[in-house]
Amino acid sequence: MLRGMSMLPARPRRSFARVLLDEAWDALLPQQCIVCGRFGASLHVGCLDALPRADGPRCARCWRPDVRGTCARCAEGGPDAPAFDALRAPFRFEGLARRALLEAKFRGVTAHLGPLGRAAAxxxxxxxxxxxVVAVPLGRRRERTRGFNQAREAARAVAEVLGVPLVDGLVRRGRETAPQAMLDADARHLNLRGAFEVVGTPPGRVLVVDDVTTTGSTLSEVAAALRAAGTSNVYTLAMARED
Ligand SMILES: [Zn+2]
Ligand SMILES: [Zn+2]
Known part of the structure; x- marks a missing residue:
């Protein structure tokens, strides 16, 4: 889903013991804010103002920029319209917001996701x-490799702010899919078809959280799976939108 990931080298495959060691080491190191450079937090709440806001007029449903009211794709309601009721994201996926999310995803700086999640909430x-609240799940293999799911870290902060339970295991990947970053919009859609399955009976109103969204296709596929399982209202949040 993220383009330009070559800028940040991924951490090598980490065993569980290695993850614990990394976390212990991170806890010992003083955190330095990526905005102001002061120590004490990886991203101060007050420094969030320096991140590029996803502001201006946007589609009330899919959050596409430069739209007043609802965009044509959402208004027509055809098969290309998103399966969710609405999407919101506080930031544009560029500048410091992009850096914070890439550091979280590829370098394990999950501390960024607390303040970003609270901004989204x-x-x-x-x-x-x-x-x-449900996080977009990673494939089991990818989560094992990475040691965490960045969407879940963000979703935890969202759930805390809203006072709504974070439910794990409700949605899972039915099969491993190719990384979305390699694909164009049409291929992304096909790649994800049937990628998610719902376990058990979901509640009537669900909020799905991802770290970054581009076309909203991943969130829409999760929403479609929830709807097929009986959820009537699916709302979605991302920390940043790639406009
Ligand atoms: Zn700061
Ligand atoms: Zn729209």
Missing amino acids: ALVPDDWRPEA
């Missing part, structure tokens, strides 16, 4: 009223 309108 602040965009949730009162009328969404989700009963559960």
Whole structure:
């Protein structure tokens, strides 16, 4: 899903013991804010103002920029319209927001995801009223390799702010899919078809969280799986949108 990942070298495959060691080491090192350079946090809440806001007029449903009201794709409601009711993201995937999310994903700086998740939660309108927060799951193999799911770290912060339970295991990857970053929009859609499955009976109103979204196709596929399983309202949040 993220382009330009070559800028940041991925950490090599980490065993569980290695993850624990990395976490212990990270805990010992003083954290330095990526915005102001002061120590004490990887990203101060007050420094979030330096990140590029996803502001200006946007589609009320899919959050596409430069749209007043609802974009044509969402208004037509055809097969190309997203399966979710709405998407919101506080930041554009560029500059410091991009850096923070790439560091979280590829270098394991998950501390960035707390403040980013809280910024995303602040965009949730009162009328969404989700009963559960769900993170877009990684494939089991990819989560084992990485040692964590960055979307889940963000979702945990969102759930805390909203006072809504974070539900693990409700949605899972049905099969391993190719990384979305390698694919164009049409191929992304096909790549994800049937990629998610819902385990058990989901609540009626669910909030799905991902770290970054481009076309919203991943969030839409999760929403489609939830709807097929009986959820009536699916709302979605990403920390940043690649406009
Ligand atoms: Zn700072
Ligand atoms: Zn739209």
